[in-house]
Amino acid sequence: MSLPGVSPVKTLAQTIGLSAFRWSSIPPAVYGLIVLGILAGFLAPHFFSLPFFLLMLRQAAPLGLLAIGQTLVVKTRSLDLSVGGTVAITNIILASRAWPSDIVPEVKFLAVIVLGGLIGMVNGAFVAYLRASAVVITLGMATILIGLSLLISGGSPGNKLDPFFIEIGRGRLMGVPIAAILWIGVAVVGAVLMKVLTFGKFVSMTGDNPQSAELTGVPVSRVFLASHVICGITAALGGICLSGLIGVGSLEIGQDLVLASIAAVILGGVSFGGNGNVFGCVLGAFLLIVLTNLLNILNVGEPGKLFFQGLIIIVAAAFYVVKSPRSG
């Protein structure tokens, strides 16, 4: 209700309907991709060719799948450090010699997905019902999974995978890598889960303030459990894609993916108990792969990748301040 003769002051942004727009609401990955795109334009113009783009998509798919699950977990103010262990055990199980020879690969596929879900369920149960620290639980779980995968393989991996999995990892459908289709498909499902279904609202509410969410009637414990289960499943999917890409069983696979998946999530503009959506982390994962490829061109390779990944995590987190957990 305004006084007669006095019109309410409007900013230019409000007049043209941009009042809700803030530069900080764009995920940091977008800015990062713009910067890297300019760099790539100078250093390596072939980055912009379609075949190379598709190659990078295929390369990014395992990390991207991990990051989708991690997004959900991080949004509920939790964390999963066992995704690397899940990838390792997925790879060892798929390459195991212990399978009967007449088993169809689809059964292996399902078994691995179920295992991923179970791992997530154990993590989630400890975090939600025993209220143990997610960091420590999943760190312990990662140690257990690495031990188990060493135990299953007996220290000698190296069986070739079924053509079915190699097709998932390396194959193409009308020129588009199957792994990338799987990745984007899961991202779309995740986006529907978060934007359309009630579950997404529950996740946001739980992350924003667990106490008031519980008072409002959100089943907080089950939301924790469900997001950890989903994270375990996407980690298993990522493990399948990565195993297919490599094509053989391998020890110590996926250890570097833990940090990278969290980096992708933070680059996607998701913070502990904060905003952000699944597509942000898709861009985050892609950004990390572009960075890796650029650094390879510059001959910095692995050390440079680790260094810049850490730097990016810290810088992105400093600008997108993570809410501190409320004590209550």
Next chain:
Amino acid sequence: MIGTMYDIKLNLRNVIVRHRGAVVAWVVLAVLFAGAGIFASGFLSEGNMRNLGEQMLPVLLSSLGQMAVILTGGLDLSVGALASVTTAILVLDLPLFVKLPIVFLLAILVGAINGYGIAGWKIHPIVMTMGMMSMLQGLTFLLLPIPGGRADELIVSMATGSFLGIPAPAFWALGAIGVAYWFIHRSWFGLHLIAIGGEATYAGMNGARVVVTTVKAYIYCSVSAVLVGTYLTGRLASGDPWVGDFVAIDSIVAAVLGGAALSGGVGTVIGTVAGTVLLSISANSLNLLNVPPFYQFVLKGGLLIGAVSLFRRKERGL
């Protein structure tokens, strides 16, 4: 005000509450020690005790530093990578009097950045130290891509020699425990750490300088990690970029087993020492019982999960 500090100490109920975790750890430790002595042959031999001490020292040094950080309600995952960087720098082809200041300055720098990022910029401790871990790992692989190099005589003799018939690690351990006890239970710094871990806002209102104290805690933790790296360099007499891989997880397990609460504000030096010994003895007796190393991974993870599940917290998640 000094009087208040001692009143807290003399109140028996407070003492028991604060040492609850430590008491549990010492009881479990006694049982484990007796069990290992009876069932694992050769556990009590002098050679094994010496070996145990050598295995224990890195965990002890890092877990005491880690506990100071855990008291503030944080966590430092970068200690392992910092220990690796230290070994990588110490085997560089430079004079020792240049290298030693470099590693300790690096420790202060890393601790200050970690602490300021967490307390000043409010970055989550896990995100901050994880990013730092990645950067330090990159630096390590840049300096020392594969194991190799030679450590200086002085560092080797400081780690493996003996003085007055007592092996050098004993002096390191006593020194570390003494310093940690002084810092955490006998100084304003320690009192402020515990207050900040309880509730940072109120600690700040009551005169604790939150940012400065947190930065100091992380610097203490980083310096401990560099000491771990220095000791390991001397013990191996060589460099290894993966030497610190287990330092982070071991230090957290040891502190938590000793009754430190990851939510902050609870933890004692005596408990952390018990946790360290507990962790090392269980690994050592598994070795003596010829349990394959793969099972030891599984058991270590299980131990970690079991230890944190014992203490129920208010909040869920991180």
